[in-house]
Every structure is written in C-alpha cells, then in structure tokens.
Amino acid sequence: MDLALFAGGPFDVRAVVAGILPELHRDLPLDVVPWGNFPHGPDVREAVSALRTDGEPDMDATGVLGGLCANDSRAAVALAVPFLIPLAIDAQHPHRAAALDVLSGPARARYFGVASREELFLHRTDPARHVPDGYDDYGVEVTAYPAGWSVAAARIAITANTPALLPLLDDPDPAIRVEAAYALATAADLDHIVRTALAGGFEAERDPMVRAAFTLATAEITRAHPHPPTVAWLRERWHDDAEVPEVRLAAAIGWLCLTDDPAPEELRRIVDALADDERAHAMEALPWMSFAAGTNESGLLRCRRCMLHPEEPDPESTFLDSLFDQLKG
Template structure:
C-alpha cells in the first residue's frame, strides 16, 4: 500500500491517506511504521523542483510576502483537475490535528523515527507555538547529532511559515557555538540563512568552509 502511495502521481490520493497513516506511524509494533512516517509530510509540502537557494530551501508553503495569502497556497492543479492546494491544506490540517501524537514520537527510541517526526511536524499549523516548544524540549535532551540537526532545521522551517524572531537569533547562536557538533552547527547555519536577508558574515563563511566536508555530507544524508 505504502509503495503505491509513494508512486502515485496525485497528491490528493496521498493527502487523503494522511489521517490513516498517522496511527500506523504511532504504532511501535506496526511493521510499516517507519515507511508510513517517512511519506507522511510529502503532500503537505511545496514541490521544490530541486531549488536549493536560501529563499526557497525551507519554504514549505507560498511566501505571504510575495503572494496573496489563502488557505491553499499557489500549487496549481492536480492531475484530477482539482486545485492542488486543496490536498495540501487537507494534509496540513490532518497533521495539525494529530500534532500531540507526532510530538510524542520525538521521544521514540530510533533516531530515524525522531527525525521523520520532526520533519512532519514542521508542516503543522502552530499558532500557540506548541510544536516549537516541543522541538526545544526535545533538543534539550537529545544527544544524537543528526537528530539535533533535524530538530534545528524543523524549527527553522516552522519559523518560515510562522514568523518568530527569537528563533532566528537562537539559530545564529547555535551555529556560532563551538561546543555543538559540526552537523548541528551546519543545520543551524542553513536555518539561519533561510530566515534572514542579511548577508552571510565572514565567520559563517569560515564555519561552512571548515565543517562542510564530504564525510559530513554523507553523515547528514539521514536527513530528509
């Protein structure tokens, strides 16, 4: 079933499955738990078409500064003829409704589960900052460097959708913190760059030049 959903060209089909996938992802005994969680947030995100600029990298919805705000964003039309934004909105609504369940997965025993849970939570609406608080709480006790990197990228993506200036400064402090693992500092640097229009300072150039090695890139391949 999951393989068929991944291969389906219609975002609507996957979006309709989101409410059914969440209980599977939350069931520690289900054999397809990881696969369900891995595809959960796909229909809730913009298709980035390989764009990797700081303006677009962590943007999972239309930028309200450049487009008229609405509930569906600017995603064009499904193969079924329906506005693609309808399925995007439906997927985000389902993920938002189940945010408490997904937040509990941040404490899962497997790093991959914690990473994918964070990645999915980034697409939830967060007017009360519940998701942001959950990410910060998990980060305070998380020891796996790649999971910590995922939590920071999730916080940055959430902040792109729901502006929160203190998070921008917090991310800057993280990439400047030499006691943090290199993967964490790189993730914080990427997140900060995507949240600000400021030119990259010289110390950030030096940080990236020092830390962005081929070996580290391979390590961070575990991130979605």
C-alpha cells in the same frame, strides 16, 4: 475552470480530510473517502491498504506514495495522511517507520531538488483557509489539481494529530525521532506547541543527527510562524564552535532560510569548512537534505552551492550538457 464550484465538496481534498478527522482510528474503513475523485486515488488506496497489513506488503507502498509526491501529484496522497498517522504512532505496527516516512510528503510542495533560501522551507498556505481559487500559493499539479489544496489538506491532518505525533520525538529509535520532527515541522503551530517540544527535545538530545533534525524542524516551522528569538537562537547555534558540526550546518541553513540578510563571511567560512563530502553523505539521513539532493550532488552540498555560491555551475546542468554533447557527437 472555476474552482470555487468545487470548494468544500467531494472533490476538495481539504474538505474530505476534514470530514474524516473526528473519526480517525487505525481501523477506519478506507472506503469512507472517495478515492476515485482524485488523480491516482485507487493506487493510493491500494498502497495504504498494503501498509495497514500486519504482514509483508505485496507492493512497494512507500514507493508509490513517495513517487506520486515526487511527480507533483499529491492530492490522493494527502487523502492518505489520516490513515497513515495511526500506523506511525503505533509502536507495535511493523510498518510504522514506512508510514511515518511518507506521511508528510504531500504537506510540502516542490521540495525535490529544491535547495534555495526562498523555497527549501516552502510554507505559505494556511490550512485553516479554504482559498476559493486554489492557485494562490502553489499553482497546479501535473494533473491540473490545485496544489495548494493538497498541501493544505495534508497539513490539516498533521495539525489535528499533533498531540499524537509529539511523543514520537522521544521514541527510542533515532530514525523515528528524525522523521517525527520532519512531519511535525509542517503543522500549523499557532500555539507554539511543536516549537516548544522541539526546543525541549534539542536540549535533551545527545544524538548529533537528531539534534540537527530538531534544528531544521525548528527553522521550518518558524518559516511558517515567524519568531525572531528563534532566528537569534539559530544564529547562536551556527556561531558556537562548541556545537557539533551537524547542528552548526543545520542551523546555518535554517538561519539563511529565515532571513533576507546577506550571508556573513563567518557563516560562509564555517559552512565551507564543515560541509565536506563525508559529512554531506552522512547528513543524507536527514530528509531535508536527502530531498534537496540533485544529480551527482548531495543535499548538503547543493544547499551550500545554491545558498552561498550561486556562481558555481550546477552539476546536474553540467551533466546534462555533457550528455547532450555526446549524443550530438
């Protein structure tokens, strides 16, 4: 199929999102976009409608949106992002946390269970570009829709609304600050506005988990926009024994994802010493870690194994092999 024939038209989620951004507001009618043109579009429309209500949603809206991303079907969820952002930035809306929790899912690709240095911070598609073939970076989703178009569309919406999302880094609720950092890390930050805000927030922040979130967000946005001083800053953070363990671990992971250098022996010792089961469980509060988790393995421990100890067996493979052996027996 020649995707160039569809680029810029009503089946190109990038073009549809770009077309509604100038009108973005909480009461923007849902039917201004052609949900039916995209796989699972009607389901996503219903989920967004549920989240927009002031009362209790009559469906698991975040489960629908998150599940589609987990199942590698992000196109319609990317279309939902412009409708979710006004909810997330409305401090009085009862579902703001839920909206913020899922709005950046389609801006990432292949991130469930991914914990390698190469793919944990997977950002290559430029949202300003309309790549004709759509296959240059991410291939296709399970529905055969070009995954790069979905990722780019979600990032277009988040980037356009960066000024509205930045104040959430100072929200009174630590969980909102964490999720805001997770969302903003996907923005196209050509003017370094997000990285500067994260740096200021890190200096002012006292909550260890939020500081770790700001560290991971800084690393992720630097993956998209290389900045050698930030790489050096991350090295200083994991090297600093006066820093809180959560930040040292986040900085170590971030540094590993931004360099091709072999892991220093000192970094291995630090991560192995700090990444115990209790801390790994606590750091599941960070979406980077919760989404990196696998079967019977937390995200932090999975990152440690994949990045520093690839020779160790994958608990998921071990579990499946054991189950298969039992079924054969």
